[in-house]
Amino acid sequence: MLSLPLPFTAADAFGAAAFAGSCLWPLMKKRRSLLAGQAATNLMFITHYVLLGAHTAAALCLLVVVQALAAMPEGRNRWQTAVFAATVPAIAAIAALTWSGLPSALSSLGITFSTLARWQSDALRMRLLLLVAGAFWVSHNALVMSPFAMASDAFAAAANLLRLRSERRKAALPAAATAPAANANATSGGLAAA
Numbered sequence: 001m002l003s004l005p006l007p008f009t010a011a012d013a014f015g016a017a018a019f020a021g022s023c024l025w026p027l028m029k030k031r032r033s034l035l036a037g038q039a040a041t042n043l044m045f046i047t048h049y050v051l052l053g054a055h056t057a058a059a060l061c062l063l064v065v066v067q068a069l070a071a072m073p074e075g076r077n078r079w080q081t082a083v084f085a086a087t088v089p090a091i092a093a094i095a096a097l098t099w100s101g102l103p104s105a106l107s108s109l110g111i112t113f114s115t116l117a118r119w120q121s122d123a124l125r126m127r128l129l130l131l132v133a134g135a136f137w138v139s140h141n142a143l144v145m146s147p148f149a150m151a152s153d154a155f156a157a158a159a160n161l162l163r164l165r166s167e168r169r170k171a172a173l174p175a176a177a178t179a180p181a182a183n184a185n186a187t188s189g190g191l192a193a194a
Contacts, residue, residue, distance in 0.1 A: 011051035015148030018044035022152035026159030031123050032072055038118070039068035045149065054144040056104040059094045060111045063087045064118075071118045084119060091115070103143045110136035124167060127160045134160075 018041050025037020042061040049058035070083040095108040110133045117129035134157045141149035 009051070011048055012148065014044050014048035014051065015146060018042075018048055019148045019152045019155070023155050023159075026156045026163065029163075031121075031126065032074075034123070034126065035068040035072050035118065039065045041152075042068070048146065048148065049144070052144055052146060054100075054103060054107075054140075054146070056095055056098040056100060057107040057140060057144070059098055060091065060107050063090055063094070063111060064114065067115060067118045084115075088115065103140050106136045106140035106143065110134070110140060124164065127164050130160055131157055 021037065021041030021044060025034060025041055028034045028037055042064040046058050046061045046065075049055070049061060067084055067087050070080050070087075073080065091108055091111055095104050098104060113129050113133035113136065117126045117133060120126040120129065134153050138150055138153040138157075141153060
């Protein structure tokens with residue numbers, strides 16, 4: 001039996017490229033690398049969503065690029081704060097102008113949590129908030145039927161969870177190394193006192 005391949009559209013091509021970017025940025029260790037990876041990946045998602053007709057998500061992805069670039073420099077100065085703060089009311093404005101029901105609501109909630117994440121100076125808090133944002137985005141992407149974006153969300157969540165687990169283990173190592181010494185001191189101190 002002869003089977004014909006499924007058509008691969010331009011939306012699929014940009015979705016696949018965005019998925020590839022999504023596979024790379026969560027693996028980055030440094031905050032600036034995480035942000036640069038998010039910006040590059042979202043440039044591809046913009047075109048993907050436009051081609052799918054998900055205009056709220058496309059416009060919100062543009063805000064993600066602006067936020068990531070504004071949050072990149074270490075420390076906070078007035079211009080960064082102003083640019084980043086301006087994106088917050090822009091989320092509501094974009095949702096209102098491109099409203100298409102539940103997909104718009106879900107993508108708006110997703111970017112709201114990722115906005116909070118990108119403004120964090122701590123990578124751990126950033127990853128936790130990105131996990132919350134991902135739950136809204138995966139719901140959105142299921143509604144707009146984007147398997148590449150859903151796969152991207154799943155991969156990003158898995159990578160962030162693995163990185164969180166790794167960071168948690170690293171933090172536990174110094175505590176575990178000092179615990180036996182502290183217990184030994186407590187035991188010998190108790191014996192000497194007896």
